[in-house]
Amino acid sequence: MSQASQNVNIQVAGGYQPQIVELKAGVPATLTFTRTSAQGCLDVVHSEQLGFDTALPLNQPQTVTLSTTAAGTYTFSCGMDMFHGQVVIR
Numbered sequence: 001m002s003q004a005s006q007n008v009n010i011q012v013a014g015g016y017q018p019q020i021v022e023l024k025a026g027v028p029a030t031l032t033f034t035r036t037s038a039q040g041c042l043d044v045v046h047s048e049q050l051g052f053d054t055a056l057p058l059n060q061p062q063t064v065t066l067s068t069t070a071a072g073t074y075t076f077s078c079g080m081d082m083f084h085g086q087v088v089i090r
């Protein structure tokens, strides 16, 4: 992970792996979600707090860009708010 950017890969298969992502404030960040299991209802990942709402076609990595200007703990979830992950910006 360089200082210029932060790029985290999250595998989506019955939940999020890793489930908690830690990022440095003020460094541009992306999350790349790859759904590798057709199980469950994880075909959408969204976060009102972080400002994304993204469909996750099976085995097609999807990247979202985050603003890391405000430190804090943010939640993202599947489309039905059943599975959750966290982004911790500090």
Ligand SMILES: [Cu+2]
Pocket: 040, 041, 042, 078, 079, 080, 081, 082, 083
């Ligand atoms: Cu769900």
